[in-house]
Amino acid sequence: MTRRAFTGRRTVLLASATLLATGVLAAPAAARQAPSPPDPGKAAARALGAVAARGAELRGGDGQAFKVVRVLMDRDGASHTRMTRTYDGLPVLGGDVVVHQSASGGWRGSSGTLAAAPADSTPEVSAKAAEKKAAAKRRKAQGPPALVVEARTADHRPRLAWRVQTTGKRADGTPSRILTSVDAATGEVLLSEETIRTEAGDGKSLYTGTVPLETTKSGSVYQLKDPTRGNTYTGDAGGQTDLCILVWCVRRAPATIFTDADNHWGGGTTADRATVAVDAQFGTNMTWDFYKTVFGRTGIGGDGKGSFNRVHYGDRYANAFWDDSCFCMTYGDGDGTQLGPLTSLDVAAHEMSHGVTSATANLTYSGESGGLNEATSDIMAAAVEFYANNPADVGDYLVGEEVVLPGFGKPALRFMDRPSKDGSSPDSWSTGTKNLDVHYSSGVANHFFYLLSEGSGAKTVNGVSYDSPTSNGSTVAGIGRDAATKIWYRALTTYMTSSTDYKAARTATLNAARDLYGAGSPQYNAVAAAWSAVNVA
Structure with a gap:
């Protein structure tokens, strides 16, 4: 490999x-x-x-x-x-x-993005009124509201606010934990942030051939637990779901660790419950190795601690998510019509990379910063796929291509060369980008990354044809995926902050390119050109 x-x-x-x-x-x-x-x-x-x-x-x-x-x-x-x-x-x-x-x-x-110094700490709106404002239909407020200074809005101006946590479920059954900031002077909702990061889709089980797995011997059986990668393990959720209140969970879907008698796991089909567990564990391994080998980062938090996976979550659950509170990835089996089991390599890398973002820039999961959060996971997922160099799932600039079924109607969930091919994501920035779902506003950064890596126009990579446009009619020359990924990671870990928007992301990546290659270098100039090509100035 x-x-x-x-x-x-x-x-x-x-x-x-x-x-x-x-x-x-x-x-x-x-x-x-x-x-x-x-x-x-x-x-x-x-x-x-x-x-x-x-x-x-x-x-x-x-x-x-x-x-x-x-x-x-x-x-x-x-x-x-x-x-x-x-x-x-x-x-x-x-x-x-x-x-x-x-x-x-x-x-x-x-x-940083703060536009002014805070100047007020006395609320005019009551905590009860703020809680009522934040609690939407079929959602429950959990815990007392807390006063904060909220400066993650589009204008980055600090406002005294009540921060209210509500819990519930999304339409597809994904657990939902939203933190809403309510202006303590006007009662206006300033920002709502989903704290459970999700990948909008499940996937057909990715069979990457016979893959190596490090396991743990326990008595007469082997556990699907990797002692060489922070004791990362994969468990069976048994079709159950979580029930959480505030930061405490009344009930957690289990993660019953998979065991095997002969250390040969899975059967290559979903008839064997361990098959998708192999996919999840392999995805975790490749993502761990990528961050360690390329960036010297040991584990998602950089502290050597392993996360864990839960597969077979819920009933026909067509999604996957990363949850900071359990430091874990969770995968459903899909609906069987549009999406299959969500344990493909790029989905695993996507979810784990949400954890990296949380441990570094902590990009707010709302507005433009939320789009950058999602794009970071897509960017790193593509990089992991190329890094793994697995012949059964070659590297590409598609998101979730392995998990879609014929009923989905498209060959992938998202397309980095031309994001608009998914029907919802923009190819370039506009004033309305901040109002999109974060899985769609991510299209601007995904397109930037593709242009920076491969350049504009028609190109074939690993047998996949791409044709990437530019919003300004320019021709962009790529600098290669390795350099582009390195620039993005340094920008994320060194220059981005919680409320970085697209304009600030341009500055962050230019700073990173300057650090790595020098101001005025071809790489630095390419970063500027790629952002201009997606209308970010």
């Missing part, structure tokens, strides 16, 4: 709580004395000092406090310190910021 490694500057991710390096690269020995290793603790202290000194630039002010949550250090000692912000003790949602400094602590700028 071929495994591609990206080129360019490598980074080390450091956890905020301990500020301990999880994978610092050894520096080559100097002739007389080895250079000092990067010091994330010192970088964090310098960043906090810089915040105090540059209050106006960072929209700081009285009553505000900053907390370091993560430090990303480049090989040359430059640092990128991600912080959250509070005002009068209230969390400022959308007030997160990344401070960029040189190895010596010199200021290199910041990334």
Whole structure:
């Protein structure tokens, strides 16, 4: 199995709580004395000092406090310190910021979207009124509303708000947990965010041939549990579903770990319940290996912790979802007409990548930032598919092509070269993009990524024909998928924040291309051209 490694500057991710390096690269020995290793603790202290000194630039002010949550250090000692912000003790949602400094602590700028400093912490609308406003039909409010400062709206201006959590189910049975921010001055709903990330579709079981699996011996049987990848495992939900209240679940669908007597799993058809479990576990393995090999990221959270899978969720459940609260992926068996079991390689990579986004930029799952969240999962899913290099499921720029059945009417769920082929996604940005479902507003970034990777016009990759247009009639030359993926990952982990929109994503990816290849490089210029080609200026 071929495994591609990206080129360019490598980074080390450091956890905020301990500020301990999880994978610092050894520096080559100097002739007389080895250079000092990067010091994330010192970088964090310098960043906090810089915040105090540059209050106006960072929209700081009285009553505000900053907390370091993560430090990303480049090989040359430059640092990128991600912080959250509070005002009068209230969390400022959308007030997160990344401070960029040189190895010596010199200021290199910041990334953030907050438009002004918060200035109010006294509500005029009651918590009860806000709860009534947020609780839609067939949804229940769970827990008392909490005061926050909401700044993740389109104008990024901070407003005192009540944050109300409601629970319910979507039309297809997917568990739903929505956090709604209600303006504490006017009672207006400012933003609603679904906290259970979903992939809009299931898939026909992906049979990737005979694939290697690392398992665990337990007594006289083997468990479908991988000790080499954080003890990631796959279990059977037995057709059951979750019943959750607030952040606690009254009932969780089980994840009864699959076992086997001879360590040969599945039968290649859905007649054997373990077949889709093999697909889910293999997808998890390839996604884990991709992030570790290409980016040095061990596990979804970067902490070596394994997630787990639940297959056979619900009855004819035609979806899959990632849930931060259980750190798990869940897959239904499909409706049997339009969609089959949702355990294809790209769906698995898509869902796991939601976890990566949550652990880094934490893009709000609503509006343009929600589209970028979904697009990140599609982008990384495509990259994982190419990385796996499996002859039964070759890499492509289609989403969910393995899972659709004849009744679906299209060869895939989404199309990165021309998103509009799905009938709902836009090929380019407009003022209405923010109002679309996040699975459709993602089309703008998906199209950008395809253009950056492969360029515009007609092209055939791995036997699949593409023909990608541009909104401005330009001709875009691609820089290759590896470089494009590397730029997107650095932008996500280093420059994007919770309320990054498309305009800010352009800036973030340009910054990432500059870091990796230099300002004015062909890669930097291609990023600018690809965004212009999807009408993001």
